[in-house]
Every structure is written in C-alpha cells, then in structure tokens.
Amino acid sequence: MIAEDTAPAPRALTRPPRLGFAGVGWIGRHRMQAMLETGLVEAAAVLDPSPDMAAEALKLAPGAARADDFEGLLAMDLDGVVIATPSALHADQAIQALRRGAAVFCQKPLGRDAAEAGAAVAAARTTDRLLCVDFSYRFTEAMRAVRGRIGDGELGRVHAVDLVFHNAYGPDKPWFYDPGLSGGGCLMDLGVHLVDLALWTLGFPEVERIDADLFAGGRPLTAGAVEDYAAATLRLSSGAVVRIACSWRLPAGCEAVISAAFYGERGGAAMRNVGGSFYDFTAELYRGCETQVLTSPPDAWGGRAAADWAQRLARGARFDPEAERFVAVSQVLDRIYATAGRA
Numbered sequence: 207m208i209a210e211d212t213a214p215a216p217r218a219l220t221r222p223p224r225l226g227f228a229g230v231g232w233i234g235r236h237r238m239q240a241m242l243e244t245g246l247v248e249a250a251a252v253l254d255p256s257p258d259m260a261a262e263a264l265k266l267a268p269g270a271a272r273a274d275d276f277e278g279l280l281a282m283d284l285d286g287v288v289i290a291t292p293s294a295l296h297a298d299q300a301i302q303a304l305r306r307g308a309a310v311f312c313q314k315p316l317g318r319d320a321a322e323a324g325a326a327v328a329a330a331r332t333t334d335r336l337l338c339v340d341f342s343y344r345f346t347e348a349m350r351a352v353r354g355r356i357g358d359g360e361l362g363r364v365h366a367v368d369l370v371f372h373n374a375y376g377p378d379k380p381w382f383y384d385p386g387l388s389g390g391g392c393l394m395d396l397g398v399h400l401v402d403l404a405l406w407t408l409g410f411p412e413v414e415r416i417d418a419d420l421f422a423g424g425r426p427l428t429a430g431a432v433e434d435y436a437a438a439t440l441r442l443s444s445g446a447v448v449r450i451a452c453s454w455r456l457p458a459g460c461e462a463v464i465s466a467a468f469y470g471e472r473g474g475a476a477m478r479n480v481g482g483s484f485y486d487f488t489a490e491l492y493r494g495c496e497t498q499v500l501t502s503p504p505d506a507w508g509g510r511a512a513a514d515w516a517q518r519l520a521r522g523a524r525f526d527p528e529a530e531r532f533v534a535v536s537q538v539l540d541r542i543y544a545t546a547g548r549a
C-alpha cells in the first residue's frame with residue numbers, strides 16, 4: 207500500500223467516467239447494471255478471480271477489459287472503482303483506489319472496524335475523491351417517506367426506535383463465516399444497515415450508552431465464531447432509546463422480517479417489509495390505532511445508491527463530508543461488539 211494519502215489532482219471530465227468493478231458476484235453485477243443504466247458511466251474493466259463471475263459481468267459490458275489483479279485494475283486509467291469483494295478487502299482496496307485518484311463506491315461494511323473505515327474516509331478526504339458506501343435501504347421510497355415525516359416534525363420528538371432484520375437463511379458463501387474475512391456475523395452483515403438507518407434518520411446524534419448480546423447457534427458467542435443473533439440497545443444523546451435485533455437462520459416463519467419503526471409524542475412511522483419479502487417495503491404513519499399507508503411496492507430501490515454515486519461522479523463531485531458518517535456507524539458496531547464481550 208502507498209504510504210501517504212496523495213493522489214493526482216482531480217481533473218475535469220470531458221467524457222463519461224471510466225469505472226473498474228472489483229468483485230462481480232451477484233451484488234457487484236447488480237450494482238454494475240444499475241450504474242450502466244444511468245447511461246452516464248462506462249465500464250472499463252472488471253476484476254474477479256472467478257472466471258464465471260467475470261464472464262457474467264462482461265456480458266453486461268462487452269467492451270470492458272478483464273483485469274488479472276487489483277493493481278492491474280487500477281492501471282486502467284479509471285475515474286472510479288466499485289468494490290463488491292469479500293468485506294475484509296473493502297477498506298484496503300478503497301484506500302488503494304483513492305490514492306490512485308479514483309472515486310470509490312464500496313459495498314458495506316466499509317471496514318471490519320472503525321479504524322479501517324476511518325482510514326478509508328481519511329484517504330477520500332485528503333485525496334478529495336467521492337466515497338460512498340452502499341447503504342441501500344436509505345434509498346427505499348419507504349425509508350425516504352419515514353425520514354421525511356420525522357424531519358417535518360410530524361411525530362414530535364422521537365423517543366423510541368425499534369429496528370429488526372431477520373434473514374431466515376444464512377449467507378451461502380463460506381467467507382461470511384470467517385471473522386477474519388467478514389469482520390463479524392449478522393451484526394456486521396445486517397445490523398450495519400439498522401445502525402445506519404437509525405442514526406441517519408435521526409441526524410446522527412451521539413450514542414451515549416450501549417447494551418448488547420450476541421449469540422451463535424443459540425448460545426453466547428465464543429471466540430472464532432461469528433454471531434447469528436444480535437440484540438443491542440442504544441441510548442442516544444437526544445434521550446431516545448434504539449432497540450436493534452438482527453439474525454441469520456432465525457425460524458421467523460417467513461424469509462425475512464425487516465422493519466424500522468420510530469415513535470414520538472405525536473405519532474409513529476415505520477418502514478416494513480411486505481409478506482416476508484427481502485425486496486418489497488411499505489411505509490406507514492401511525493396515529494393511535496390508525497394506520498395511514500405512505501408508500502407501497504413496487505419500488506426498484508436496490509441499485510439506487512449505486513446509480514446516485516455514478517450520477518454524482520459524472521457531474522464531477524469530489525469528497526463529500528457526509529462520508530464521515532460511515533465511520534460513526536462503524537464506531538457503534540465496534541462498541542456493540544465490545545459491550546457484548548466479543549473475544
């Protein structure tokens with residue numbers, strides 16, 4: 207890795223940004239397609255050690271080159287790098303790309319801990335490059351509606367927040383179960399979205415106190431394993447209490463239970479998945495026992511964060527100080543793991 211966060215001065219683009227895609231498994235290809243559909247960016251190169259994955263990606267972008275390694279990818283005169291590799295690689299690849307002058311769109315988590323995430327954000331800040339993380343649920347119509355109503359003051363002061371993300375399946379790739387490669391289990395995989403949604407919706411207040419428990423296979427988490435159930439309570443500086451629960455392979459009675467509910471003195475608002483779906487969400491507003499539906503499926507939200515980054519890059523966007531929030535999310539995860547006594 208290069209020692210300092212230096213990079214060539216950003217140049218004004220007179221052509222669509224040239225992008226390199228590192229890791230083109232299912233999420234990498236999905237986000238690649240969303241970016242290409244903007245019509246504003248060019249897929250210059252793909253990198254994946256799996257010939258099958260690379261071949262599938264090249265079907266989306268027949269003109270792109272296949273790089274042999276990350277250094278080879280960075281050598282291709284790129285304006286942006288899209289990272290969807292196993293989580294342990296994210297921060298280091300992001301830093302390398304930023305130092306070579308490329309903007310970065312990175313899958314979550316940006317780092318396995320706040321030190322890694324902080325180093326990536328520092329590299330973006332000092333090289334003045336756009337860095338975004340795929341906190342894709344921020345881009346659902348449902349969360350936009352919930353956050354909008356809270357911002358408009360319709361709930362009054364929010365004092366209670368309940369967020370859950372139960373995935374009745376576990377990930378099917380072995381690296382997710384190796385703490386060195388994943389950084390953690392369901393909290394790192396799913397809980398990261400919940401922590402982000404809570405803080406993003408409430409304007410990133412300080413988290414004053416945390417209580418947490420982690421389980422693996424129905425027993426307290428032990429060293430070397432990753433958690434498949436996590437429960438945490440966060441007390442915010444606003445006085446609000448945030449309860450988070452997430453899991454893999456919970457017998458939830460359906461494929462997924464996903465919700466983010468906010469309650470204030472004048473009402474409640476929630477994003478909820480519909481019928482156990484991973485993809486369909488509704489937003490509801492609550493007044494006492496009455497429910498008003500704010501948004502309903504369909505909503506093609508999955509690639510929206512990716513497309514947003516591509517559009518901003520094509521407009522010449524540089525470092526966005528909002529990236530500092532990615533570190534705040536990682537810090538909360540670190541504290542949850544520490545509080546729960548993860549070895």
Ligand SMILES: NC(=O)c1ccc[n+]([C@@H]2O[C@H](COP(=O)([O-])OP(=O)(O)OC[C@H]3O[C@@H](n4cnc5c(N)ncnc54)[C@H](O)[C@@H]3O)[C@@H](O)[C@H]2O)c1
Binds near residue numbers: 229313341
């Ligand atoms: N934002 C979201 O909502 C969301 C959803 C799903 C997954 N993700 C994240 O996306 C990442 C990838 O998840 P996935 O389910 O697609 O995993 P995956 O294992 O299917 O994909 C990872 C790909 O990276 C490739 N790869 C491995 N080492 C590489 C390297 N050194 N260089 C380039 N490519 C390499 C693998 O061959 C594979 O094709 C994970 O970090 C995960 O947390 C985010």
